[in-house]
Amino acid sequence: xxxxxxASREINCKLVYYGPGLGGKTTNLExxxxxxxPDRKGKMVSLATETERTLFFDFLPVDLGTIRGFKTRFHxxxxxxxxxxxxxxxxxxxxxxxxxxxxxxxxxxxxxxxESMQNxxxxxxxxxxxxxxxxFVVQYNKRDLPNAAPIADLxxxxxxxxxxxxxxxxKPLPDxxxxxxxxxxxxxxxxxxRAPYFESVAMTGEGVFETLRHVAKLVLKTLS
Amino acid sequence: MTTGAGTxxxxxxxxxxxxxxxxxxxxxxxxxxxxxxxxxxxxxxxVGESLAFDPTAxxxxxxxxxxxxxxxxxxxxxxxxxxxxxxxxxxxxxxADVARRVILVVLFDDRTTVGLxxxxxxxxxxxxxxxxxxxxxxxxxxxxxxxxxxxxxxxEIDKLFSD
Numbered sequence: 192x193x194x195x196x197x198a199s200r201e202i203n204c205k206l207v208y209y210g211p212g213l214g215g216k217t218t219n220l221e222x223x224x225x226x227x228x229p230d231r232k233g234k235m236v237s238l239a240t241e242t243e244r245t246l247f248f249d250f251l252p253v254d255l256g257t258i259r260g261f262k263t264r265f266h267x268x269x270x271x272x273x274x275x276x277x278x279x280x281x282x283x284x285x286x287x288x289x290x291x292x293x294x295x296x297x298x299x300x301x302x303x304x305x306e307s308m309q310n311x312x313x314x315x316x317x318x319x320x321x322x323x324x325x326x327f328v329v330q331y332n333k334r335d336l337p338n339a340a341p342i343a344d345l346x347x348x349x350x351x352x353x354x355x356x357x358x359x360x361x362k363p364l365p366d367x368x369x370x371x372x373x374x375x376x377x378x379x380x381x382x383x384x385r386a387p388y389f390e391s392v393a394m395t396g397e398g399v400f401e402t403l404r405h406v407a408k409l410v411l412k413t414l415s
Numbered sequence: 416m417t418t419g420a421g422t423x424x425x426x427x428x429x430x431x432x433x434x435x436x437x438x439x440x441x442x443x444x445x446x447x448x449x450x451x452x453x454x455x456x457x458x459x460x461x462v463g464e465s466l467a468f469d470p471t472a473x474x475x476x477x478x479x480x481x482x483x484x485x486x487x488x489x490x491x492x493x494x495x496x497x498x499x500x501x502x503x504x505x506x507x508x509x510x511a512d513v514a515r516r517v518i519l520v521v522l523f524d525d526r527t528t529v530g531l532x533x534x535x536x537x538x539x540x541x542x543x544x545x546x547x548x549x550x551x552x553x554x555x556x557x558x559x560x561x562x563x564x565x566x567x568x569x570x571e572i573d574k575l576f577s578d
Contacts, residue, residue, distance in 0.1 A: 193422045198430030203457045234469040252471045258568045282482040286455030400576040
């Protein structure tokens with residue numbers, strides 16, 4: 192739910208980083224916080240436990256600058272990934288404009304990724320939001336680890352896609368970020384659309400901004 | 416299913432009406448500052464003494480505070496807690512729900528009492544509900560106004576979020 196404030200000439204958009212515990216959501220935000228110029232960011236708020244596990248959320252406002260007289264700001268949130276914090280996780284999704292799903296690429300975390308993705312669908316559905324119509328990207332994090340699952344496996348399990356019902360959109364749409372891949376393609380007689388995906392190593396910042404740029408643009412498109 | 420929550424817009428006129436109600440509340444309650452924050456954590460309006468803290472962070476925490484308490488209310492069988500009161504040694508704050516979409520936050524100190532603040536907030540909420548219902552019913556209104564404004568935003572995104 193973006194809010195356009197004509198009085199203070201501001202547009203605010205809410206982006207939420209979702210995913211299993213210890214997957215790198217907070218690390219994504221920390222990298223953004225460390226790299227964005229001081230005059231473009233607000234205070235980073237982290238509601239975490241003493242062991243630095245996110246308890247409620249992390250929050251970072253980033254100013255995109257003034258676009259045609261409107262101060263445009265992205266509010267970046269993470270949710271607590273641990274399963275038992277679902278009540279607070281759901282609260283953060285309220286009014287979300289765009290979602291980044293941060294998956295942990297490690298083979299052993301596949302189950303946790305799937306559970307978290309299902310939980311994202313369920314929680315959004317409770318707000319009557321449809322993820323297939325919401326700006327949404329998937330980030331495969333920890334690509335540097337030796338036990339990282341192949342991208343094809345992750346895509347199959349976490350981003351199998353959804354049916355494209357609109358005949359006007361039933362045509363191949365190449366993925367601009369991955370040569371040879373398609374965001375919309377026909378498979379077994381069905382037209383299927385997948386969320387854009389990105390590979391990352393959030394600890395070093397690799398792929399962090401690429402992911403953010405993409406989802407930010409998708410959000411702005413929904414406003415125009 | 417909807418495609419996500421609806422976008423809505425706050426116009427100059429709305430803002431002035433809201434600010435007037437907030438200013439009146441401050442005067443009558445002898446409070447320091449009154450803010451209107453939407454449930455997603457965005458600051459809509461602020462009237463009164465200038466704030467020594469980051470208002471954006473404050474607004475996001477306010478929304479989280481209210482949402483968490485909403486869930487607590489449901490757990491004990493209440494539909495909601497329409498208001499919350501946080502008492503400090505010198506500074507206190509009173510939060511009240513407005514039309515289920517927005518939160519009115521009043522900061523006050525020992526120059527007034529929580530009783531007076533509560534009473535005046537109740538009146539102000541009634542006034543604000545009227546203004547906000549009008550805004551929500553209107554939706555984002557003329558979306559085209561925002562559309563043209565966002566041209567060029569992509570370049571800004573590339574510049575800001577670059578490695």
